Amino acid sequence: MEPFSQVELQLAARNHGMPLEALRYPVTPAGLHYLLIHYDIPAVDPAAFALTIEGAVERPLTLSLDDLRARPARELEVTIECAGNGRALFPIRPVSQPWLSEAVGNAAWKGTPLGPLLAEAGLGSDADEVVFTGLDRGIEGGLVQAYERSLPLEEALRDELVLAYEMNGQPLLPQHGYPLRLVVPGWYGMTSVKWLTRITVVDEPFTGYQQTQAYRLRRSEEDEGEPVSRIFPRALMIPPGLPSFPEREWTLPRGPTRVEGRAWSGWAPVQSVEFSADGGGTWIEAELEPERSRWGWRGWTHEWDAPPGDHVLCCRARDSAGNVQPDEAEWNVGGYANNGIQRVRVTVD
Ligand SMILES: Nc1nc2c(c(=O)[nH]1)N[C@H]1C(S)=C(S)[C@@H](COP(=O)(O)O)O[C@H]1N2
Ligand SMILES: [Mo]
Numbered sequence: 001m002e003p004f005s006q007v008e009l010q011l012a013a014r015n016h017g018m019p020l021e022a023l024r025y026p027v028t029p030a031g032l033h034y035l036l037i038h039y040d041i042p043a044v045d046p047a048a049f050a051l052t053i054e055g056a057v058e059r060p061l062t063l064s065l066d067d068l069r070a071r072p073a074r075e076l077e078v079t080i081e082c083a084g085n086g087r088a089l090f091p092i093r094p095v096s097q098p099w100l101s102e103a104v105g106n107a108a109w110k111g112t113p114l115g116p117l118l119a120e121a122g123l124g125s126d127a128d129e130v131v132f133t134g135l136d137r138g139i140e141g142g143l144v145q146a147y148e149r150s151l152p153l154e155e156a157l158r159d160e161l162v163l164a165y166e167m168n169g170q171p172l173l174p175q176h177g178y179p180l181r182l183v184v185p186g187w188y189g190m191t192s193v194k195w196l197t198r199i200t201v202v203d204e205p206f207t208g209y210q211q212t213q214a215y216r217l218r219r220s221e222e223d224e225g226e227p228v229s230r231i232f233p234r235a236l237m238i239p240p241g242l243p244s245f246p247e248r249e250w251t252l253p254r255g256p257t258r259v260e261g262r263a264w265s266g267w268a269p270v271q272s273v274e275f276s277a278d279g280g281g282t283w284i285e286a287e288l289e290p291e292r293s294r295w296g297w298r299g300w301t302h303e304w305d306a307p308p309g310d311h312v313l314c315c316r317a318r319d320s321a322g323n324v325q326p327d328e329a330e331w332n333v334g335g336y337a338n339n340g341i342q343r344v345r346v347t348v349d
Helices: 006-014 020-024 065-070 114-121
Strands: 051-055 061-063 074-081 104-113 129-140 143-152 162-167 181-183 196-202 234-237 250-252 255-264 270-276 298-306 309-319 342-348
Touching: 020 234, 020 255, 051 114, 061 114, 065 104, 065 162, 074 162, 074 181, 074 255, 104 114, 104 255, 114 162, 114 196, 234 342, 255 270, 255 309, 270 298, 298 309
Parallel strands: 051 196, 250 342
Antiparallel strands: 051 061, 074 104, 104 162, 129 143, 129 196, 162 181, 234 255, 234 309, 255 298, 270 309, 309 342
16 A cells, blocks of 8 residues: 555545544534535635526526525435545555545435425426536646536436535534535435535536546546446444554453444445454344434444454445445545445454
């Protein structure tokens, strides 16, 4: 593995992950939810803030925060995971946010559904995609840009998409997109545009940087690659026992130990989680907790009778569409979607 660079350190110091012990909270407290911000958190004047809906629509709309809050509201628990989660576990990685496995969180997002707003604006017959633009701007790939991403029309019209102004019952924190963000359940995090200020209906595929350059699964630099979209299944556990500082190696006493974690998939509901105490040699089915929300993670537990010695604990999620976590995910240039199984080394004495 290549040494980490100053630029990666700078990114890691700005964008924190969710400490794995926070898997114990069904709803991730806002301050423990992971964070990923490409540029700077923009300055926002809530009184002057407006969302516009424009482009291939019959009636362009301009909405204040009060207008948005006056509309029908919906609250939904959604697990958001960064597409770069696991990047630093690939043997070769690009210089980008060096996540291990902690770029995830499950929050209750409240806002107004997107579909009725698009209907009110009146979609033109040539409408093809919907582009979501944030207030934050920066330079990436040599291009000055606002952070923006698009969705195909049929995805944008899904029932569960909300323009969220609250996270866990509080106004969004600045770092999570205050005052308004898109939340796209089931898709990797890059889709859920924060500091949302403009929605543009377009009549041909959007070719912005975050769509055509970033967030593609490329096998080589020349490969155009497939776009990253929905979240592949993953299970994570809270490493059991006492962590050492600063190495974070875990020690626990022999005997019955309850191992717990969460699992999710953006493709289909989680069907099973398996646990292994021998590095993935043998697997045993873990117990699933009831589903809280189709779009949120699902709790799981396993009662492990820990024998003395060194062990590698693993967990593996499978969804009802048959997607299962691989031992090692397929490498790609951007270091995206690394959902290879978690490995936790523990010493039992
Ligand atoms: N405007 C804007 N939206 C954005 C981003 C950004 O940098 N700017 N980062 C995206 C990425 S890559 C991720 S993973 C999620 C992270 O959301 P969170 O910080 O609330 O966890 O926001 C997405 N939305
Ligand atoms: Mo991300």
